[in-house]
Amino acid sequence: MMTMRHDNRRRMALRAALGLAAALAGQACMAQAYPSKPIKMVIPYTPGGSIDTVGRLVAEQLQKQLGQPIVIENHAGASGLIGSAAVQRAKADxxxxxxxxxxxxxxxxxxxxxxxDAQKDFTPVAQIGYVPLVVAVNNDVPAKxxxxxxxxxxTSPGKYTWATSGLGTTSHLSEEMVNRALKLDMEIIAYKGAVPQLTDVVxxxxxxxxxxxxxxxxxxxGGRLRAIAVTSKNRVxxxxxxxxxxxxxxxxxxxxSWYGIWGxxxxxxxxxxxxxxxxARAVGTAGLKARFNDLSFVPTQSSPEEFRAMIRKDIESIGKAVKEANIKISF
Structure with a gap:
């Protein structure tokens, strides 16, 4: 009788140990499983613009590395707010x-x-890099x-105008800052992305x-626009x-204009x-580096913590410029 009880205890202990091992193994598999299905990447502007171009290049390389499709969804409108809202409401998985x-x-x-709230409502994942902006004019504008x-x-108030890719974008802020610095009264006309913006200038x-x-x-x-200045510290x-x-x-x-990925x-x-x-692996590949070089895009690598700190610093510096220029927009 004692032997049977002892054997039962051993069997129960063995089952418990096997169950614990299976649970731990399951947790380990779950931790290693990401991603186990397609990833949706929202780009909050129209196809064909700078953000869309770079985003698709990064997504193409990432899906090769991750072994899962990355599905691009363009949610344009309200200077990116519509697409951002879609991600803000999504499951944080x-x-x-x-x-x-x-x-x-x-x-x-x-x-x-x-x-x-840019700092509280999203998770900074990675900064991708940055690009200068170009001041470009229609070929019929007699300015070099x-x-x-x-x-x-x-000389001709009201005749010359700016097009921006969206209110509140780096494009818009740059035009506001140039207007303010040079004491210009050039009206700023907003578009839903860089493609319609530049098409109307052409x-x-x-x-x-x-x-x-x-x-x-x-x-x-292609000779359809004339570049007259770049916004970087050095020429490109x-x-x-x-x-x-x-x-x-x-x-x-x-x-x-710097680009990044959030969740x-x-x-x-x-x-x-x-x-x-x-x-970090993707932006370091030779193929992506070559494509970025063609676009004058400078890739960067940073940890999520470094990206978060950069965002905080940028909000402080740009916030000061916005306040000084009294920029407020409504949709």
């Missing part, structure tokens, strides 16, 4: 991501009624420099635009004869770490 530019953190600074455009605008419906390099460069290279290799805005009459001027607030730390690691 790593299967819905947002690919956006620096306007993601600028929008709450400029809208009259912010719809989200930013100084000449400013003189034309002052068509002569608007005089000029300040827009990120990846979207502008094909128009300039693809346009060595085009001066900087700082060289063109606004000392110390520098505005860059909803509360994403698991291990999922964020996996995505951050894979993004």
């Amino acid at each position: 790593g299967y819905t991501l947002l690919f956006n530019a620096s306007s993601q953190v600028y929008m709450p600074l400029v809208v009259a009624k912010p719809t989200y 420099t930013l100084g000449e455009l400013a003189q034309l605008a002052k 068509g002569g419906h608007v005089s000029a635009a300040i827009s990120p390099m990846p979207g502008v460069h094909p128009f300039v290279a 290799a693809q346009m060595p004869d085009v001066p900087t805005v700082a060289e063109s009459g606004i000392p110390d001027f520098e505005v860059l 909803p607030a509360g994403m698991p730390a291990d999922v964020v770490a996996t995505l951050n690691r894979e993004v």
Whole structure:
């Protein structure tokens, strides 16, 4: 009898041990399983613009590494707010991501009624890199420099206008800052993305635009737009004869459009770490580096913590400029 009880205890102990081992193994598998299904990446602008171009390049490389499809969804409208809201409401499991530019953190600074807190309502995953913006004019505008455009605008008030890819974007803020620095009264006309913005400048419906390099460069290279300045501290290799805005009459001027990936607030730390690691691998591949170089896009690598700190610093500096320029927009 004692032997049977002893055997029963041993069997029960063995079952418990096997159950615990299975549970631990299951947890380990779950931790290693991400991603186990397609990932949706929301781009809050129209297809074909700078953000969409870079986002699709990154997604293409990431899906090769992760072994799962990354489905791009363009949710354009309200200067990116519609797409951002879709991600903000999504489940924080790593299967819905947002690919956006620096306007993601600028929008709450400029809208009259912010719809989200850029630091609390999203999880920063990885910064991708940054690009300069280009000041470009329609070929019929008789200005070869930013100084000449400013003189034309002052001589003929109301005749010359800016197109922006969206209110509150880096494009919009740059145009506001140039207007303020050069004491211009050029009206700013908003579009739903860089493609319609630049298309209307090409068509002569608007005089000029300040827009990120990846979207502008094909128009300039094809002779459809004329570049008169770049917003980076130094000239860009693809346009060595085009001066900087700082060289063109606004000392110390520098505005860059940086891109990154976010998820909803509360994403698991291990999922964020996996995505951050894979993004770093992606932007370091030779193929992606070559494509980025063609676009004058400078890739960067940073931890989620470094990305979060950069966002906080940028909000402080741009917030100061927005306050000084008294920029407030409503939708």
